[in-house]
């Protein structure tokens with residue numbers, strides 16, 4: 001179902017996604033730029049290689065499910081879905097308008113390809129767990145993948161779902177954490193450290209893989225291992241990333257959590273991205 005791309009082509013898709021995130025945020029004057037830029041390679045590896053999905057059949061029962069639990073980073077998600085063929089790239093011009101399918105937070109009733117509505121942090125893993133349990137009951141074969149933020153992992157509900165999935169060894173459930181170490185108005189460590197993060201997931205009964213979340217080859221290899229491991233119980237991929245990745249003045253800076261570039265910043269960001 002996924003198109004056959006080599007790593008070089010996927011890197012080029014990731015560059016396109018990054019540029020379109022900046023274009024869309026600038027044009028709309030809105031968007032969560034930092035957390036959208038940190039998830040780019042993760043979404044590229046998922047939608048252009050890993051996930052068994054078919055944009056012409058968004059309701060196909062056996063499609064792999066994806067939940068963007070960090071729903072505020074919808075910009076990166078919409079750009080990826082558009083490039084993958086769920087809707088025209090032109091729709092991105094409507095981002096965040098009241099009458100748009102592309103709301104600030106993903107709405108499964110409005111946007112083609114969105115498997116679940118998100119935005120209230122902490123809930124996506126519980127929803128994914130429910131999907132994985134429903135799959136077992138229906139004897140379907142799809143994989144469920146949930147992308148969480150690290151700040152989001154400070155929510156207690158994440159750990160309730162983790163405890164259940166780990167303890168019951170729920171198969172075909174993969175969590176990915178976009179571990180960019182920055183929250184809304186501070187760093188994670190200054191706010192509430194998650195460490196020792198891997199050990200916590202392991203203690204909850206999960207198999208843990210750690211990767212450089214901006215390295216497509218690393219991500220593909222971790223995802224492929226995760227697909228096999230997930231037959232025996234849940235797997236989490238801790239993807240080490242940089243918030244605002246690709247634009248020097250946004251990187252690691254919480255001020256870019258929920259901000260769009262003005263004209264001057266837009267020109268500077270686009271120049272940096274095109275020089276890469």
Ligand SMILES: Cc1ncc(C[n+]2csc(CCOP(=O)(O)OP(=O)(O)O)c2C)c(N)n1
Nearest residue numbers: 035072119120121149150151152182183184
């Ligand atoms: C339940 C809930 N509490 C608070 C918020 C407000 N909020 C939106 S984004 C955010 C920070 C999330 O940080 P992180 O998960 O690290 O996201 P990323 O850095 O990947 O953008 C917060 C607190 C929310 N959306 N939902």
